[in-house]
Amino acid sequence: MTDQVLSIADLTSRVKAAFIASRVAPDIADCVADALIRAECDGKSGHGLSRIGSYAAQARSGKVDGFARYTVTHPKLATMAVDVAGGFAYPALAAVNRDLPALARTHGLAMAGLHHSHHCGVAGHHVEAAADQGMIALLFANTPSAMAPWGGRTALLGTNPIAFAAPVANAAPIVIDLATSSVARGGIMKAAANDQPIPEGWALDADGKPTTDATAALKGTMTPMAEAKGAALALMIEILAAALTGANFAYEASSFLDAEGAPPHAGQLMIMIDAEAFSPQTTTRIAAMAGLINDDGARLPGAGRIAKRQQVERNGLTVSQQILDTLDRLIATPV
Amino acid sequence: MTDQVLSIADLTSRVKAAFIASRVAPDIADCVADALIRAECDGKSGHGLSRIGSYAAQARSGKVDGFARYTVTHPKLATMAVDVAGGFAYPALAAVNRDLPALARTHGLAMAGLHHSHHCGVAGHHVEAAADQGMIALLFANTPSAMAPWGGRTALLGTNPIAFAAPVANAAPIVIDLATSSVARGGIMKAAANDQPIPEGWALDADGKPTTDATAALKGTMTPMAEAKGAALALMIEILAAALTGANFAYEASSFLDAEGAPPHAGQLMIMIDAEAFSPQTTTRIAAMAGLINDDGARLPGAGRIAKRQQVERNGLTVSQQILDTLDRLIATPV
Numbered sequence: 001m002t003d004q005v006l007s008i009a010d011l012t013s014r015v016k017a018a019f020i021a022s023r024v025a026p027d028i029a030d031c032v033a034d035a036l037i038r039a040e041c042d043g044k045s046g047h048g049l050s051r052i053g054s055y056a057a058q059a060r061s062g063k064v065d066g067f068a069r070y071t072v073t074h075p076k077l078a079t080m081a082v083d084v085a086g087g088f089a090y091p092a093l094a095a096v097n098r099d100l101p102a103l104a105r106t107h108g109l110a111m112a113g114l115h116h117s118h119h120c121g122v123a124g125h126h127v128e129a130a131a132d133q134g135m136i137a138l139l140f141a142n143t144p145s146a147m148a149p150w151g152g153r154t155a156l157l158g159t160n161p162i163a164f165a166a167p168v169a170n171a172a173p174i175v176i177d178l179a180t181s182s183v184a185r186g187g188i189m190k191a192a193a194n195d196q197p198i199p200e201g202w203a204l205d206a207d208g209k210p211t212t213d214a215t216a217a218l219k220g221t222m223t224p225m226a227e228a229k230g231a232a233l234a235l236m237i238e239i240l241a242a243a244l245t246g247a248n249f250a251y252e253a254s255s256f257l258d259a260e261g262a263p264p265h266a267g268q269l270m271i272m273i274d275a276e277a278f279s280p281q282t283t284t285r286i287a288a289m290a291g292l293i294n295d296d297g298a299r300l301p302g303a304g305r306i307a308k309r310q311q312v313e314r315n316g317l318t319v320s321q322q323i324l325d326t327l328d329r330l331i332a333t334p335v
Numbered sequence: 336m337t338d339q340v341l342s343i344a345d346l347t348s349r350v351k352a353a354f355i356a357s358r359v360a361p362d363i364a365d366c367v368a369d370a371l372i373r374a375e376c377d378g379k380s381g382h383g384l385s386r387i388g389s390y391a392a393q394a395r396s397g398k399v400d401g402f403a404r405y406t407v408t409h410p411k412l413a414t415m416a417v418d419v420a421g422g423f424a425y426p427a428l429a430a431v432n433r434d435l436p437a438l439a440r441t442h443g444l445a446m447a448g449l450h451h452s453h454h455c456g457v458a459g460h461h462v463e464a465a466a467d468q469g470m471i472a473l474l475f476a477n478t479p480s481a482m483a484p485w486g487g488r489t490a491l492l493g494t495n496p497i498a499f500a501a502p503v504a505n506a507a508p509i510v511i512d513l514a515t516s517s518v519a520r521g522g523i524m525k526a527a528a529n530d531q532p533i534p535e536g537w538a539l540d541a542d543g544k545p546t547t548d549a550t551a552a553l554k555g556t557m558t559p560m561a562e563a564k565g566a567a568l569a570l571m572i573e574i575l576a577a578a579l580t581g582a583n584f585a586y587e588a589s590s591f592l593d594a595e596g597a598p599p600h601a602g603q604l605m606i607m608i609d610a611e612a613f614s615p616q617t618t619t620r621i622a623a624m625a626g627l628i629n630d631d632g633a634r635l636p637g638a639g640r641i642a643k644r645q646q647v648e649r650n651g652l653t654v655s656q657q658i659l660d661t662l663d664r665l666i667a668t669p670v
Contacts, residue, residue, distance in 0.1 A: 075443070075613055076442055076609065078413050078443045079442075079444070081613050106411070106412060107414075109411075109446050109606070110443075110444070111444050113613045115613075136575070148631070148633065149633035150634075151632065151633040152628060152631035152632055153631065154631045156624070164571045164574075166571075166574045166578070176570070178567060178568075182561075225560075225561035226560035229560050229561070230561060232511045232636045233513075235509070235511070235628075235635075235636065236501075238624065239471065239499075239501045239621055240608075243501070243621045244471060244608065244610065244617055246616065249620075251624075251627070271606065273575075277446075278416050278579060278580055278581055279579075279581045282578050282579055285577075285584075286578045289573060289578065289584055292491055293487060296483070296484065296487035296491065298483065298484035298485060298486040298487030299485075299486055300484075300570075301567045301570065
């Protein structure tokens with residue numbers, strides 16, 4: 001058995017079946033399968049099929065509750081407070097994309113705070129879905145501890161991503177999605193698994209010293225992007241995604257990757273702004289700037305995703321033997 | 336005549352007189368003088384007294400209208416649209432800090448978009464004033480062209496700062512204020528004025544090649560912080576501060592520094608979030624995290640400012656002969 005090319009429909013049904021066999025409600029299994037496959041289609045494999053095994057293990061151990069139903073309250077007029085209840089974040093984020101745009105149109109902007117939440121996957125997907133509805137959207141998400149505040153050595157901050165999307169007249173939205181660490185943690189995990197060194201500048205060891213040893217790096221901290229500036233932005237995201245929403249801080253959150261311990265109960269904050277809040281010209285103006293950027297030979301952030309998706313729709317997705325084995329194993333051992 | 340130590344009161348009256356002599360309304364002169372002196376007190380001299388000469392020249396040439404009165408409308412329930420009318424930004428930003436918190440308390444969050452605006456000075460001061468009122472605040476400001484989109488060579492983006500502040504229970508707010516360029520443009524201007532080289536990595540020449548020649552750098556582009564990530568954030572800020580608000584993009588905005596040409600008509604977007612929108616625990620939670628950061632030997636962003644201010648209050652501010660000469664010249668030549 002080797003790598004196989006599967007259609008999206010075939011792959012979706014297998015991933016869904018694997019989650020249902022792992023104590024996940026069918027509709028939630030559907031939503032989570034879609035999110036992981038969409039990530040894989042965009043080439044974001046760190047948030048794609050590679051997560052199936054750890055998500056399923058967490059559902060089986062109860063670290064994530066595959067039957068949890070989020071609840072929504074509106075503590076202020078332009079807000080949604082979403083209690084994800086220890087379940088997967090994707091159904092709650094889909095609800096935010098369904099209900100928050102109307103609030104933002106009425107008030108000019110609106111926000112949703114998620115707590116008792118879990119891994120949000122590709123942050124850019126959630127803001128892109130908002131931009132498709134005429135929203136300028138910002139998503140701040142915290143993650144388990146990985147980075148030290150600038151000048152410190154203890155990993156008090158997550159690699160906390162910020163994602164942003166804006167609609168562009170007569171074109172796909174601009175989508176920005178970046179971690180506030182120098183590099184994604186997945187790169188270091190991969191190097192450690194393959195016993196390979198990492199480049200200088202990616203990480204510090206447990207004593208706060210620069211290291212090229214991937215295993216030492218995993219015991220230490222990731223470096224922030226842009227030094228003090230990235231650490232400051234990660235701190236800002238802890239405040240927005242956790243202190244404000246009532247979620248766990250990075251240093252209180254358990255791993256998204258293993259089935260050990262209490263639920264991570266991480267947080268996300270989505271702010272949506274009606275792109276036409278101040279003027280009907282916004283998306284046309286963005287298109288004008290986007291045109292100049294393209295003319296200058298630069299690429300707009302997120303511009304590659306459309307071509308990738310079309311290619312996958314035409315050709316299907318190549319799935320590794322390892323992933324196929326995981327799916328078979330999960331489906332064969334329902335709990 | 337050499338450098339002099341002046342009390343804040345004495346300095347304020349001189350700076351105010353210099354602006355009044357330069358065709359600025361007395362109340363606006365007061366507001367602008369306060370902003371520049373506050374910047375100087377915090378050690379942010381690039382936004383401090385060094386700006387007096389160029390601000391006054393712009394008021395004298397009409398590039399900034401020293402008698403302009405901003406107007407406010409509320410196109411959506413939780414918004415303020417502020418037309419700065421080609422005047423100084425400071426009075427309009429003071430109005431935002433006076434009126435936006437009430438909107439944010441009602442709706443959970445609110446935003447103010449400023450257009451036909453000018454240099455906002457120390458972005459951190461405006462969000463700090465919001466945090467002093469219980470707001471978590473974000474300020475996005477665009478500036479005249481200085482940076483290329485990632486992969487491009489034309490300076491289509493400003494060095495666009497982002498500022499953030501959050502209230503901390505029983506302590507001063509956390510304040511983050513950073514440009515999305517690697518370094519502030521002022522550093523390059525200073526090196527060029529002194530005919531000195533700049534470190535590698537700060538800037539590219541007009542051909543898009545790395546340079547250590549400060550004069551060539553001023554004709555080229557600044558490098559973004561964190562490479563592609565910083566360029567993406569600068570683009571995000573163009574969209575928020577200009578496309579959304581109806582302000583000029585960086586590449587349409589004239590310089591904040593000279594008296595030539597049309598007004599810059601730059602933009603700013605302030606988002607204020609009621610820190611208690613979701614829970615009354617937010618500021619206590621932030622204080623808990625701040626305590627851990629301090630215990631780890633790291634410093635909170637903006638932590639140095641309080642001591643600096645107290646020192647200035649005790650000892651007065653040292654003002655250079657050059658600034659004193661500028662003040663004397665302006666006061667002696669009213670228009």
